[in-house]
Amino acid sequence: MPGVESARTATRRALERAWAQAVDDGRLPALPPESAATAIEVVRPANPDHGDLSTNLALKLARPLRRPPLEIAAALRDSLAASMSEETGSAIADPTVAAPGFLNLRLAPGYVEASIDAATQVGSSFGRVEAQRPQRINVEFVSANPTGPLHIGNARGAFVGDLLCRVLEAAGHDVTREYYFNDAGTQVRNLGESVRRVRLGEPVPEDGYRGEYVSDLAREVPEEIWARAVSDEADGAWVIGVWASERVRAGIESSLGRLGVRFDVWRTETGIEREGWIDRSIERLREGGHVYESERALWFRSTAFGDDKDRVVRRSNGELTYFGKDIGYLEEKFSRGFDRLIYVWGADHHGTVARLRNAAEAMGYGRDAVEVLLVAWVRFVRDGQEISMSKRSGEFITLDELLAEIGADAARWYFAARAHTSGIDFDIELAKRQSNENPVYYVQYAHARISSILRKAQEAGLSPADSVAGRLADDPVALGLAKEILRLPELVEDAATAHETQGVTAYATQLATTFHAFYRDRRVIDPADPGTSGVRLALVDAARLALANTLALLGISAPESM
RNA sequence: GCGCCCGUAGCUCAGUGGAUAGAGCGGAUGGCUUCGGACCAUCAGGUCGCGGGUUCGAAUCCUGCCGGGCGCGCCA
Numbered sequence: 001m002p003g004v005e006s007a008r009t010a011t012r013r014a015l016e017r018a019w020a021q022a023v024d025d026g027r028l029p030a031l032p033p034e035s036a037a038t039a040i041e042v043v044r045p046a047n048p049d050h051g052d053l054s055t056n057l058a059l060k061l062a063r064p065l066r067r068p069p070l071e072i073a074a075a076l077r078d079s080l081a082a083s084m085s086e087e088t089g090s091a092i093a094d095p096t097v098a099a100p101g102f103l104n105l106r107l108a109p110g111y112v113e114a115s116i117d118a119a120t121q122v123g124s125s126f127g128r129v130e131a132q133r134p135q136r137i138n139v140e141f142v143s144a145n146p147t148g149p150l151h152i153g154n155a156r157g158a159f160v161g162d163l164l165c166r167v168l169e170a171a172g173h174d175v176t177r178e179y180y181f182n183d184a185g186t187q188v189r190n191l192g193e194s195v196r197r198v199r200l201g202e203p204v205p206e207d208g209y210r211g212e213y214v215s216d217l218a219r220e221v222p223e224e225i226w227a228r229a230v231s232d233e234a235d236g237a238w239v240i241g242v243w244a245s246e247r248v249r250a251g252i253e254s255s256l257g258r259l260g261v262r263f264d265v266w267r268t269e270t271g272i273e274r275e276g277w278i279d280r281s282i283e284r285l286r287e288g289g290h291v292y293e294s295e296r297a298l299w300f301r302s303t304a305f306g307d308d309k310d311r312v313v314r315r316s317n318g319e320l321t322y323f324g325k326d327i328g329y330l331e332e333k334f335s336r337g338f339d340r341l342i343y344v345w346g347a348d349h350h351g352t353v354a355r356l357r358n359a360a361e362a363m364g365y366g367r368d369a370v371e372v373l374l375v376a377w378v379r380f381v382r383d384g385q386e387i388s389m390s391k392r393s394g395e396f397i398t399l400d401e402l403l404a405e406i407g408a409d410a411a412r413w414y415f416a417a418r419a420h421t422s423g424i425d426f427d428i429e430l431a432k433r434q435s436n437e438n439p440v441y442y443v444q445y446a447h448a449r450i451s452s453i454l455r456k457a458q459e460a461g462l463s464p465a466d467s468v469a470g471r472l473a474d475d476p477v478a479l480g481l482a483k484e485i486l487r488l489p490e491l492v493e494d495a496a497t498a499h500e501t502q503g504v505t506a507y508a509t510q511l512a513t514t515f516h517a518f519y520r521d522r523r524v525i526d527p528a529d530p531g532t533s534g535v536r537l538a539l540v541d542a543a544r545l546a547l548a549n550t551l552a553l554l555g556i557s558a559p560e561s562m
Numbered sequence: 563g564c565g566c567c568c569g570u571a572g573c574u575c576a577g578u579g580g581a582u583a584g585a586g587c588g589g590a591u592g593g594c595u596u597c598g599g600a601c602c603a604u605c606a607g608g609u610c611g612c613g614g615g616u617u618c619g620a621a622u623c624c625u626g627c628c629g630g631g632c633g634c635g636c637c638a
Contacts, residue, residue: 041580043580045580045581046580046581046582046583046584047581047582049581050581054580054581056579056580059580059618059619062618069618098581099581100580100581100618100619101618102580102581145638182638185638186638187638295636296636297636298636299636308564308565308634309634311636312635312636313636314636315636316636317636319636321635321636321637321638322637322638346632347566347567347631347632347633348632348633349632349633349638350565350566350567350632350633351565351566351632351633351634352633353566374566374567374632376567376568376631376632377631377632379631417574417575417576417585417586418574418575418576419575419576421567421568422567422568422575423567423568423630423631423632424574424575425574436600437586437587437588437600438586438587439585439586439587441600442586442600442601444600445598445600445601446601448598448600449597449598449600449601452597452598453597453598456597456598457597460597502575502576502577503576503577505576505585506576506577506584506585506586509585509586510585513602516601516602517602519597519598519601519602520601520602520603523596523597524597525597526597561598562598562600
């Protein structure tokens, strides 16, 4: 079901019309053809005296039109005012001009009321928007190799990737969640060898894996696997490694499941290679003249696209590099018809971004179709001391431990509220202590409180009004809450564009605060006045819906009591 | 050395061209015989790392420093 259009989109459209009308009427000169198209920016002013929405269009047009911004703003205002008097249901009202050339606008109460009704009608779809250009998007994230449980380091990618997917879906895109892992390399053998040694009571090799999970695996090796592994003709480390890595992979999948993260596609390196995608991609590059042989290795001419050196695709010993496999995977993904590929990688991989996008360009898919989100690393500290996190050392905090300690909701909020580019010092003791004062509970509390009001109203025989039309305009407190509710679609658009969710958590907090203030100032349940109660119940129910949908967007539960 | 990311309130972080730089936590003070006090209200707290520049307007863009992280392989 389609959602409700954002007030900003409606406003932008009204401004577009007003601008065109002002040019038709001769109030404004036409934009000179040589000047670049001017996008209409509509923002929420920080100061409420500046209206609900504001545009700097007149300031932007001042230079190309060679007119004072205040004059342009006045012309736009007059055109808006004229069109508002002609049509009913206009989104905006009361346009005013402010120095140095802003045009400040208010949302028309009738529009606010109609939008609240619309939100109630679409229910869980409120907050979803239609993309201007819907795309099929592949988001590959986590993609940790199955050599050990997820720790908080690579778990950050799970949070960021999942949030991105949810936001893109809400913004009208078709998203495929993909997990890619290496099921062939030396790491599988290393894991198997580590397990084998532990089982035999021998020391683990220097480059092997340690930690409790290795001991657990050693204990759990099935007899038939073990028998095959110790037979003379078998590659024991490999046999055990294949079994162990699948077991670890399944564990990762269920850890992610506990977090609420599910993948549509699990893809392996051997699958990509076996199906011939790598050969085909190299052939495609060869046809374009983008690869060459040198010193018995095969090179991609990455410098032709601005890289500082060419990159090896196939080593002189015949083995593919990681990059070579990436190229094949690019080919395979695009063959499935995606418009855009997004990779969520650790920031330490930033050096490999350019070559990947260069390869996409060389293959004819366009570099802009490939985006990489670099997620900053998480530094783990305990009592101020950094903990080195590596599966090889065996010392790390797992995702499961994190979820057991602070819960999925608090953990999700923690990562959603921070830019993925900012480094984090994660102190699990501090996180535990702070989990009780995590703002997520503040937001959930508002939701539970409204749910309680609605239950109580039902017991009192009161029910929400079918429509709030004509009933909010004369109450500034109610109108203020309604306007806050209606911001949700904009936040979804912004989050999808920016690939960030901090705005969404900030909005959720703000909406909860606005509701609490409404609750303080307006009695919702009043058996003596069922008419007013009905309107207020409809409004707080819309607030509950907005809170629930916002939390759902973040993958966080919305409890009816707590 | 070169490249990328970061530096904002006591702490953790938002804000990437707009009007008086915000939130949460922590601190101070006050508020329930009425719909959930996991709440509300008020206050204190800032050379936006530093210096130049662009702009009507800079935390935001450019540039030079300072400080921190990461990367620079026929590794993954």
